[in-house]
Amino acid sequence: MSEQQSYPSVWTRPRRTRREQPSLSREQIVAEALRLLDAEGIGALSMRRLGSQLGSVATAIYWHVANKDELIELVVDEVFGEVKVPVAGSRAEWREAAATLARDWRAMILRHPWTVHALDEMVSAFHGPNSLRLSDEMLALFEAAGFDLLEADHAGKTLISYVLGIATSEAAALSKLARGDQSEREWIQSLWPSADEAARDHPRLRALYAAYRDADPGKNREDSFAYGLERVLDGIEARLPRS
Amino acid sequence: MSEQQSYPSVWTRPRRTRREQPSLSREQIVAEALRLLDAEGIGALSMRRLGSQLGSVATAIYWHVANKDELIELVVDEVFGEVKVPVAGSRAEWREAAATLARDWRAMILRHPWTVHALDEMVSAFHGPNSLRLSDEMLALFEAAGFDLLEADHAGKTLISYVLGIATSEAAALSKLARGDQSEREWIQSLWPSADEAARDHPRLRALYAAYRDADPGKNREDSFAYGLERVLDGIEARLPRS
C-alpha cells in the first residue's frame, strides 16, 4: 500500500480495494504509537515514522488527530487506563488498597517510561476519560477511609505526588539506560570518577556509594520505594479520625 | 559581529578587535541559555537562537560544549545551586530545616519550570558539583536528626520524591499556561465541559470541582503542598529513634 511502483498496464494494476472501511483509524494510530513508544522511546515517535509503520504517510494521520501533541494525549490517557483502583470496604482494607494503587501506578510508569517526557500532554490528558475515572476512584478510596472530600483530595495528591516523583526519577534513569547510551556496567563505572571526586568534599556520599557498591540496583529501587511508601501512608493514616 | 555586510574599504571596516579574551565562554553560554529558558521555556532554546542571542552562530557553541544535552546538564546543575540546605544542630530543629529545604526546592522548580522537560539531562546532572553538594548536605541533615546513613538516604529520597512529584505537576501546568496556549480564564472554562461530562459518571469529581470553583488556584496549590509536606514529615519523624 505504501509502495508506488508503476504498473505496466491497467490490467495488472491491482483493483483498488473497495474502501470497506477507512484504512486508518484513531484507535489503530494510538495503538501503533503506543507500541513505538514502549519499544523505542519518545525519540522514535515521529509522524513520518508512525505513518510508515502504519503503511501510510505522516500527513494521513492528521485527518484523525489534530497534531502530535493531541496524539500523545490520547496515548497517555490510554496508559492511564491500565491503572485499576482497588475498592476498600473497610478502613482496615484502606491502607493495603492505597499501597496497591501506589505500586500499580509506579509499575505503569516503569512499563511506559516515556510518559516522563510527555508531562505537558499529561496535563491535558488529565481530562481524558481514563484519568477522570482514576481520579474519581481514588477520591472514593480516601473518602471510604474516613476523610472528607477536600482532605481526601489532598491526601490522594500527596500519595500520587510521592509515586510520581520517585517513579519519574526511576523511569528517567531507566529510559536513559535503555536508549543504549551506556550499559549498566558502564553506567556504574561512569559514576566512580565523580564519586572519587566527591569523596574529597563529600565524605557521606562516598560512604553511601560504598554501601551500595555491590547491591542489586533493581532491588535497591524497590526497597527505596517501599520505604517511602510506608512513610507516606503512615503520615496520612495518622490524620484519620480515630476509629 | 553577526552581520556580514561587505565594507567598501579597508578603512571603514572595523579593525578586528584583538582577541583579549575569547568572545564566548562556557559560563556565558550557560547564563544566556538559562535566561532563555526562564524567559521563554524549553521550546525557545535552540542552538541557533542561543548563538544569535550571543552575537554569534550556533556552531560556535560546540567548541565550549559537546552538544545540546550537555549544555542543558550544565544549566540544570546551575539551578541546583540555588537550593541551600539549612543546617540543623538539634533534632528539634530538624523538622523545620527539612520543611524549609522542601519549600526551597519546590520554589526553585517553580522558578524554572522548564526543568520538568529536562529530566533525562537531570539524571546526568546529578553528578554535577551542585547536586553532589545538595545530596551530601541533605544526607547530613537527616543523619543529624538521628538516622543512620542508609535510612537517611531513604528518608531524604522520600521527601524529595514528594517535592519533585508535586512541583513537577505544578510546573507542567504553569509552563503550559505560560506558553500562552490559553489564559487562566480560558483554562478554567476549558475545564468545565469535561467537568460536566464527568458529572455524569463521576459525582465526586463534580463535588470537588464545585468546592474549588471560586478559590484562588495559587493558594490551593500552596495549601495542597503544605498539607502533603506535613504528612510526609509526620511519616518520617515517626521513624526517628525516640529521644
Add this chain to the structure above:
DNA sequence: ACAATGACTCGCACGGCGTACAAGAGCCCG
C-alpha cells in the same frame, strides 16, 4: 444515471532543528 458531497489519503513544500566537517582568523612560541 449522474452529479455532488463528504470522508479520507497522499505529495509537495516550508521553515525549523542538531550537528559533522572543513576552512578560516587571530594569537603565541619557536
Add this chain to the structure above:
DNA sequence: CGGGCTCTTGTACGCCGTGCGAGTCATTGT
C-alpha cells in the same frame, strides 16, 4: 617568519511537524 593552538564561521545533511491542495473513493440526492 612560520607553524601550531584556540576559537569562530559557513556550508551542508538529514531529520522534524504540519499547512495546503489535489486526488480517490463510497455514498447520497436528484
